[in-house]
Amino acid sequence: MDIFLKYGAVGVMDSGIGGLTVLNKLLKSFPKLNFIYYGDNQNAPYGNKSIRELKRLALVGIDALVGNGAKIIVVACNTLSTTILDYIKAVSPVPVIPTLPNNKIDKNEFKSPTLIATPNTILSKYVIENFNNFNLVPLPFLAGEIERFIFSPNKISLEKDLNALPTDVDYLYLGCTHYIFLKERINAFLPRAIIADNLSDVALSLFNTLDKTSIKKVIGKRKVLFIGGSHNYNYTVFKKVLWSKGDGKTDLQSLK
Ligand code: DGL
Numbered sequence: 001m002d003i004f005l006k007y008g009a010v011g012v013m014d015s016g017i018g019g020l021t022v023l024n025k026l027l028k029s030f031p032k033l034n035f036i037y038y039g040d041n042q043n044a045p046y047g048n049k050s051i052r053e054l055k056r057l058a059l060v061g062i063d064a065l066v067g068n069g070a071k072i073i074v075v076a077c078n079t080l081s082t083t084i085l086d087y088i089k090a091v092s093p094v095p096v097i098p099t100l101p102n103n104k105i106d107k108n109e110f111k112s113p114t115l116i117a118t119p120n121t122i123l124s125k126y127v128i129e130n131f132n133n134f135n136l137v138p139l140p141f142l143a144g145e146i147e148r149f150i151f152s153p154n155k156i157s158l159e160k161d162l163n164a165l166p167t168d169v170d171y172l173y174l175g176c177t178h179y180i181f182l183k184e185r186i187n188a189f190l191p192r193a194i195i196a197d198n199l200s201d202v203a204l205s206l207f208n209t210l211d212k213t214s215i216k217k218v219i220g221k222r223k224v225l226f227i228g229g230s231h232n233y234n235y236t237v238f239k240k241v242l243w244s245k246g247d248g249k250t251d252l253q254s255l256k
Contacts, residue, residue, distance in 0.1 A: 004069030011070025016044035018177035019076030047118025117175030
């Protein structure tokens with residue numbers, strides 16, 4: 001019997017490689033669950049697309065994941081989660097976990113908390129309503145550069161983007177899953193700032209939702225399947241950049 005039919009799988013989706021940072025966290029947090037990764041790299045980045053287009057593309061991703069056996073979908077994309085989450089929940093036949101920037105900070109501790117994200121995320125109702133105590137900085141090009149140049153990082157003009165931040169930033173929230181690939185480089189540029197992301201929040205939400213699904217713990221090796229038009233690219237980026245040592249308990253496969 002197919003391993004996904006027997007145990008179910010967690011679906012993870014993003015515009016491209018950004019959600020691989022979420023997948024990496026979830027694989028480590030849930031070592032006995034199967035996963036399916038869908039990246040829409042041909043249409044990335046999502047950060048400047050219209051809401052109508054985002055809805056159309058999200059639907060394709062949901063169908064692909066559910067069609068391959070996903071019993072829950074982690075939307076590993078802040079852009080989709082902050083703009084069209086209600087739509088995704090309405091059209092998805094399985095439960096949905098979003099990836100949302102988290103505004104919880106100690107207001108007395110930080111003078112200049114700052115959120116960086118795609119233009120769509122920064123302009124979303126979610127961010128406007130929840131981040132009024134943050135500096136909001138849209139980065140129109142960074143996710144696209146990370147998407148294309150992950151194997152030649154010198155071509156990513158991160159420092160130019162960070163130079164545009166307020167000079168007193170002491171807390172920087174990475175509101176795009178692509179940026180997490182550059183967390184160490186960001187930290188090196190802003191050594192005195194706390195650099196935060198939502199990976200642990202997403203893992204916790206998944207943990208709290210699993211009992212509403214039919215997903216079971218795998219006996220033996222679990223499987224991670226990469227699907228979507230650029231499955232080989234996502235598989236390669238994941239293996240080379242995030243999963244080089246593996247865990248000995250996971251069978252990574254790119255769709256044939
Ligand atoms: N990684 C996504 C996010 O978290 C999307 C970036 C993009 O495609 O613009 O926002």
